[in-house]
Amino acid sequence: MPCxxxxxxxxxxxxxxxxxxxxxxxxxxxxxxxxTGQHVAIANYPGTTVEVARGKARWFADSDLVDTPGLIxxxxxxxxxxxxxxxxxxxxxxxxxxxxxxxxLRRTLLLAVQIAEMGLPMVLALNMMDEAEARGVSIDVNLLxxxxxxxxxxxxxxxxxxxxxxxxxLQQASPPQFRMTYAPEIEGCLAETCVALPxxxxxxxxxxxxxxSGDEVAEKWIEAHLPPEDFxxxxxxxxxxxxxxxxxxxxxxxxxxLEFVDRVSSVVILESGAGWRGFSTFLGxxxxxPLWGLFILAAVLYLxxxxxxxxxxxxxxxxxxxxxxxxxxxxRVTAWVQSVVPFQFLRDAxxxxxxxxxxxxxxxxxxxxxxxxxxxxxxxxxxxxxxLPRLAALSNRLFRMLGLNGKAVLPMVLGLGCVTMAxxxxxxxxxxxDRLLVTLLLALAVPCSAQLGVVMGILAGxxxxxxxxxxxxxxxVLLLIGWLAARLMPGERTGLLVELPPLRWPLISxxxxxxxxxxxxYLKEVVPLFLLGTAIMFVLDKTGLLRxxxxxxEPLVTGWLGLPPETSAAFLMGFLRRDFGAAGLxxxxxxxxLDPVQVVxxxxxxxxxxxxxxSVLMIAKERGWRTAxxxxxxxxxLAFLVGGLLxxxxxxxxxxx
Amino acid sequence: MSENLITCPLCGYVFDPAKxxxxxxxxxxxxxxxxxxxxxxxxxxxxxxxxxxxTLDKLVNRIKNSSSDMAK
Numbered sequence: 218m219p220c221x222x223x224x225x226x227x228x229x230x231x232x233x234x235x236x237x238x239x240x241x242x243x244x245x246x247x248x249x250x251x252x253t254g255q256h257v258a259i260a261n262y263p264g265t266t267v268e269v270a271r272g273k274a275r276w277f278a279d280s281d282l283v284d285t286p287g288l289i290x291x292x293x294x295x296x297x298x299x300x301x302x303x304x305x306x307x308x309x310x311x312x313x314x315x316x317x318x319x320x321x322l323r324r325t326l327l328l329a330v331q332i333a334e335m336g337l338p339m340v341l342a343l344n345m346m347d348e349a350e351a352r353g354v355s356i357d358v359n360l361l362x363x364x365x366x367x368x369x370x371x372x373x374x375x376x377x378x379x380x381x382x383x384x385x386x387l388q389q390a391s392p393p394q395f396r397m398t399y400a401p402e403i404e405g406c407l408a409e410t411c412v413a414l415p416x417x418x419x420x421x422x423x424x425x426x427x428x429x430s431g432d433e434v435a436e437k438w439i440e441a442h443l444p445p446e447d448f449x450x451x452x453x454x455x456x457x458x459x460x461x462x463x464x465x466x467x468x469x470x471x472x473x474x475l476e477f478v479d480r481v482s483s484v485v486i487l488e489s490g491a492g493w494r495g496f497s498t499f500l501g502x503x504x505x506x507p508l509w510g511l512f513i514l515a516a517v518l519y520l521x522x523x524x525x526x527x528x529x530x531x532x533x534x535x536x537x538x539x540x541x542x543x544x545x546x547x548x549r550v551t552a553w554v555q556s557v558v559p560f561q562f563l564r565d566a567x568x569x570x571x572x573x574x575x576x577x578x579x580x581x582x583x584x585x586x587x588x589x590x591x592x593x594x595x596x597x598x599x600x601x602x603x604x605l606p607r608l609a610a611l612s613n614r615l616f617r618m619l620g621l622n623g624k625a626v627l628p629m630v631l632g633l634g635c636v637t638m639a640x641x642x643x644x645x646x647x648x649x650x651d652r653l654l655v656t657l658l659l660a661l662a663v664p665c666s667a668q669l670g671v672v673m674g675i676l677a678g679x680x681x682x683x684x685x686x687x688x689x690x691x692x693x694v695l696l697l698i699g700w701l702a703a704r705l706m707p708g709e710r711t712g713l714l715v716e717l718p719p720l721r722w723p724l725i726s727x728x729x730x731x732x733x734x735x736x737x738x739y740l741k742e743v744v745p746l747f748l749l750g751t752a753i754m755f756v757l758d759k760t761g762l763l764r765x766x767x768x769x770x771e772p773l774v775t776g777w778l779g780l781p782p783e784t785s786a787a788f789l790m791g792f793l794r795r796d797f798g799a800a801g802l803x804x805x806x807x808x809x810x811l812d813p814v815q816v817v818x819x820x821x822x823x824x825x826x827x828x829x830x831x832s833v834l835m836i837a838k839e840r841g842w843r844t845a846x847x848x849x850x851x852x853x854x855l856a857f858l859v860g861g862l863l864x865x866x867x868x869x870x871x872x873x874x
Numbered sequence: 875m876s877e878n879l880i881t882c883p884l885c886g887y888v889f890d891p892a893k894x895x896x897x898x899x900x901x902x903x904x905x906x907x908x909x910x911x912x913x914x915x916x917x918x919x920x921x922x923x924x925x926x927x928x929t930l931d932k933l934v935n936r937i938k939n940s941s942s943d944m945a946k
Contacts, residue, residue: 241887289887295912600883600918609884718881734924738908 233311234281235274235387236304240328241287243318244344247374248383249284252276269300276384280311289324291331292432292467302434305335306418312338312390314383319349319356319371322486326365326478330397333367336420338390340368342383347373354486361485367393399473403429406458406466413451415442429455430467501720504607514611517604521595522677522684529591530674538583538807550574562759571758577751580800581744585671589739592670593732600731601723615696629655629663639663640835653844654702656836660827661852662695664795668828671796672820675803679813686872690821690863694855743794746829750793754786763789777861778822779868780815781805787819794829814867822860827852882911883918891920 237252239245253272270284285304286297293299305313315332317325322343329341343349343356362369368386372379399407410425417424418438427435428451440448455466462469503509551568558564568575599605612629629639639659643652664672676684757763763786770785778784783805791798802819805811811819827833827849837845880891891909909920921927 241889242881297912603883605883606885730921730927730930731919733926733930734919734921737924737926738919 233309234271234283235277236308236310236313237282237284237316238288238301238305238313238328238332239316240289240318240324243287243316243325244372244374245284245287245316246270248314248316248342248344248372248380249282251374251377251380252383253282269304277311277387282314283308288328290328290471291427292430293434299434302432305337306434306438310337312340312387314340314342314387316342316344316372316374319343319346320354322354322356323478323482326481327474329365329367330395330474330477331423331426333365333393333395334397334420334423334426336392336423339393340370340383340386340390341365342370342372342379344372344374344379346371346379347376357485357487361481364481364485365393366395397474397477399470402461403466403469403473406455409454409458410451413447413454414439426470429458430470431465497720501603501607504604504720505610507611510607510611514608517599518688521592522673522681524595525588525591525670526673526677526684529588529670530677533587533591534584534674537587538579542579542583547575547579565759566752566755569755571751571755573748573751573755576754577748578744580751580797581740581747584800584803585743585747585796586736586739588670588674590732590736592673593735593739594728597728597731597735598723601721601728603718603720606718607720629658640832640839643839653840654699656840657702657848657851658695658699660832660836660848661698661825661855662691663828664691664824665828668794668796668799668824671799671803672824675799675806675816676820678806679816682872683813683817686817686863686867687820687824690859691824694825694859743796746794747797750790750797753793754790757789773857777857778818779861779864780819781810783810784815784819788823788826791823791826792830795823795826798823798826814864814872817867818860818864821863822856825852825856825859880909880918882916884916885911887911891922 237245237249249270249272252274269286271281272284274280274282283304285301288298288301291302293302313332313335315325315329317329319325325341325343333339343358346356349356356371358369358371368390370379370382370386372383374380398404406429407422407425410428411421414421414424414428424435424439428439439451443451459466464472504513547568554564554568554574558567565572567573570576599608640656643655643659672687673684676687754763757766766789767782767785770788771782774780774785774788775782784802787798787801787805789798790801799820802811802816802823806816833845833849836848840848880889881887882889889912909918910916911918
């Protein structure tokens with residue numbers, strides 16, 4: 218039995234309110250002001266801290282205009298978005314006015330079809346038309362009206378253009394005749410669900426779609442309006458339905474909508490002139506292409522290697538570490554401390570082998586800072602050009618091929634910024650299995666930006682092949698562990714939803730400001746840790762414990778990894794932060810204590826360590842101490858195992874000789 | 875609502891940084907200078923919180939003002 222768009226329980230009410238709905242930053246507030254004037258009341262939505270503005274709609278007697286919090290798509294992700302959905306369920310409405318960004322029609326239409334499916338009277342306003350036209354985009358409004366079967370108007374709210382048409386259409390608004398046809402299996406699920414639902418405030422078909430998509434607000438509404446046994450039956454029914462699909466129902470449903478939106482967009486958008494926009498769209502599509510996207514990624518990584526590795530870690534570090542600190546600053550500071558400080562112990566603590574200045578500050582300022590500066594600059598370009606979300610979309614494809622959850626990609630990409638925070642964001646993953654798996658992968662094989670910069674910088678000093686071997690091994694471990702875990706712990710997959718902004722030229726001034734702010738963060742957060750690490754090393758050295766630890770680690774470090782015994786000290790530093798350990802290795806490389814094979818082996822081993830002490834605390838907080846300890850028990854032996862195997866393989870094939 | 879909205883570079887969500895929506899659940903929020911997207915958790919620097927950026931801003935404004943004074 219097909220699930221017809223049965224009307225909502227609330228029919229159009231002449232004195233109901235008008236809900237202003239739309240994605241964030243589309244000009245809703247300007248339209249709200251144009252339609253309401255000065256009399257606006259802002260209050261928290263009941264039971265939340267989310268603000269909702271209400272104003273008297275000037276052209277409608279007894280109707281309020283309600284400015285809802287921005288909503289990207291259904292199901293909502295944040296409390297703000299949930300408030301919008303609850304409001305659509307609970308508010309007596311005479312109409313919905315959706316405001317969309319005319320420049321991003323695809324995104325606007327994705328939300329429009331979902332609202333239209335709700336069966337409430339609706340008008341779609343495509344705002345910022347002036348900006349769209351400035352970009353050479355015009356829209357065939359009549360054709361779009363036909364496809365959506367609802368009134369569409371174009372507006373430039375900042376100049377008051379199109380406001381009259383909005384009012385005119387709102388006065389005549391009636392439930393849209395729009396109906397999306399889904400795959401027969403989904404239609405079957407919808408039919409079964411519709412029958413089991415109570416009378417709904419939106420079209421029962423829309424409520425069924427939200428229910429099948431796992432929408433929390435819809436679930437709570439249904440649970441509150443059904444006897445418990447009926448609700449449990451509905452839940453079991455949905456679970457059974459899910460078994461018929463390889464992908465989550467929400468993904469299957471959203472894909473159908475996206476196909477429709479793409480089809481409609483391709484005929485209603487009339488772009489004039491190719492120019493940069495045409496090329497940008499073309500390049501943007503290539504970056505997420507399963508094959509060409511990988512070539513572009515390789516090119517991006519190569520440029521990153523040249524800029525961070527060759528220029529940052531090579532030229533800049535040489536200038537700062539060797540010349541400025543090595544020849545000018547450190548000899549003077551050492552001489553001054555020797556002459557001023559009377560105690561040898563204190564002199565050693567400041568300018569000795571493990572001195573706070575000669576090791577802690579020199580590592581942080583002369584060694585790591587030039588590398589992370591170049592990396593932050595490059596990362597800023599990736600952020601502001603719009604490449605980062607495309608990287609997430611591309612990785613999503615690779616991860617899904619391995620059987621991993623699409624949503625898992627976000628924390629992994631975030632890990633490139635800061636693994637500690639990325640561990641926190643694993644909360645967005647629905648299942649315990651996914652949260653555990655991604656936390657493990659993050660701790661094991663995703664270096665944060667500062668660490669990635671340092672490791673790349675050191676490897677670039679050896680050769681391009683050294684970087685490739687390191688990348689290959691780390692990526693291999695990441696994928697292998699992910700693949701194994703996905704096989705051992707199969708679970709439900711959920712989709713990834715990211716907004717793909719247009720690819721654009723980044724603003725140099727903005728990137729410079731971001732880099733400056735990031736450097737300030739780096740100095741405040743990382744330098745104290747480096748100093749703490751140096752102090753620990755100093756104490757270990759002075760008490761003789763360092764010799765004991767280095768001696769204890771010798772069979773593993775020298776025997777298994779084939780590294781000089783002094784490397785143990787760098788590994789000890791790596792327990793505190795990977796890049797601190799890497800900096801210790803950097804010094805050994807510059808002193809000629811490591812050959813190319815040993816550098817690659819040491820870098821792979823230290824990269825597979827846990828990222829930093831803070832991330833371990835975060836894992837313990839999020840997953841519990843027992844899980845954190847279990848992960849450490851997996852991570853450290855695995856790091857040494859992979860390092861030792863790599864050493865044997867490289868020696869066997871004669872690399873680096 | 876603050877006028878200073880931020881677009882997340884990763885997921886595209888536009889949010890008001892003044893609300894600190896993502897900070898409520900974060901144990902590292904004390905003294906933190908970073909902003910987090912409430913949807914995907916992406917971390918970005920808060921330019922308004924950075925002493926270096928504010929100092930640079932002041933310096934640039936001072937140079938601009940003095941050069942416009944000279945032009946007059």
